[in-house]
Amino acid sequence: MAKLRYGLIGAGGCGKGKHLASYSQIPEVELVAVCDVIPERADEAADRFNVEAAYTDYHEMLREEKLDLVSVATPNHVHAPATIAALKAGCHVHCEKPASLTPELVQSMIAARDAAGKKLMIGLNNxxxxxxxxxxxxxxxxxxxxxxxxxxxxxxxxxxxxxxxxxxxxxxxxxxxxxxxxxxxxxxxxxxxxxxxxxxxxxxxxxxxxxxxxxxxxxxxxxxxxxxxxxxxxxxxxxxxxxxxxxxxxxxxxxxxxxxxxxxxxxxxxxxxxxxxxxxxxxxxxxxxxxxxxxxxxxWGMAESKHYVDCILNDKEPLAKAEEAVIVxxxxxxxxxxxxxxxxxxxxxxxxxxxxxxxxxx
Ligand SMILES: NC(=O)c1ccc[n+]([C@@H]2O[C@H](COP(=O)([O-])OP(=O)(O)OC[C@H]3O[C@@H](n4cnc5c(N)ncnc54)[C@H](O)[C@@H]3O)[C@@H](O)[C@H]2O)c1
CATH class of the missing domain: 3.30.360.10 (Dihydrodipicolinate Reductase; domain 2)
Structure with a gap:
């Protein structure tokens, strides 16, 4: 079975320490690309986790790499636009907490999820x-x-x-x-x-x-x-x-x-x-x-990332639902x-x- 092609948007503390660190240990996942607006961060993360491609523009990464699964670990105001772009590009998205800045923005992420027919999980590791x-x-x-x-x-x-x-x-x-x-x-x-x-x-x-x-x-x-x-x-x-x-x-x-x-x-x-x-x-x-x-x-993040891969591969509903993030x-x-x-x-x-x-x- 082909592995899930994975990309990260936002290669800071959480992107590297939680998302790359956990997904790099899951056999069903292939780390394909990382993106950070700071080129040195994208390069450093790619080198550390042995990832082929590093980008500074997530639109370009999504266009070029045909990814299945993307993590969004940027500052909070980028969560909604990056998640929506990744869903539109046909990816399942694991978006960090807080889901976004307002309930309305989280609703727009849910609408994009439903239009794309993909899954969306929020990074509520606790x-x-x-x-x-x-x-x-x-x-x-x-x-x-x-x-x-x-x-x-x-x-x-x-x-x-x-x-x-x-x-x-x-x-x-x-x-x-x-x-x-x-x-x-x-x-x-x-x-x-x-x-x-x-x-x-x-x-x-x-x-x-x-x-x-x-x-x-x-x-x-x-x-x-x-x-x-x-x-x-x-x-x-x-x-x-x-x-x-x-x-x-x-x-x-x-x-x-x-x-x-x-x-x-x-x-x-x-x-x-x-x-x-x-x-x-x-x-x-x-x-x-x-x-x-x-x-x-x-x-950090291991149980959550494993769970999300299981949800994608076996069509299960993620535990940390975007609808509940709207209420929070x-x-x-x-x-x-x-x-x-x-x-x-x-x-x-x-x-x-x-x-x-x-x-x-x-
Ligand atoms: N679940 C947890 O336990 C946990 C812990 C820490 C942080 N977080 C969350 O993770 C997110 C990131 O936090 P952090 O501590 O890693 O912050 P950080 O500042 O270390 O990392 C954010 C990275 O995103 C990059 N970035 C900014 N805009 C971007 C864009 N448009 N495209 C690509 N990259 C972009 C920044 O250059 C930076 O490297 C936040 O939403 C935060 O709430 C979650």
Missing amino acids: RFTPWAQFAKKYVDAGFLGEIYHAKCGWKRRRGIPGKGGWFTTKAQSGGGPLIDLGVHFIDVANYLMSFPKPTAVSGQTYSRFADTTPFNPNASGYTGTYDVEDLAVGLVRYANGCTLDVEFSWASNVESSYSFVELYGDKGGLKFEKGKLSLFGEAVGAQLDSQPTLPADTA MEIIVGLYESAALGQEVRLGGKPAPATRRKSAKK
């Missing part, structure tokens, strides 16, 4: 971890009962990626840690809860670390801009009455850096924190805590809108009525 896969089965088996509240977050003490580069330039990234880190754990929390319908969000963002240390002129896509938040907090309300509390920071004066997801059910609870999954419940009249023994996590983007963009307005926002775009009303005319 779903593929042994802990998340165990937790999903545990929740679906009913051990938590009804989930009525959840929390998720990723707190970094000092971890602003590429200060002054594309990550800190809102037009290119879509925002700071809420979209960068938040997309992972807002996605996992919703996945574990089977994506209840979000109805309203209330958020606040802070930017307190823009001027504390010099900007990094070597940051990828340097613009010298820092117009995003470094801390975002918020609350999501769902149609089923459940709530989700979120907190994401690139920099804050907290004790340590860690990510977490916590689910509160009326029969049991679950907490993933600092790499450990704990389960809380009751048995024979006592409170009972336990920790499952799980296999070690495989290399609605929550994230809604939280930014709420922070800007200073009030709760109903999803669908309409702000909730102001809490302090003018007294009605008699």
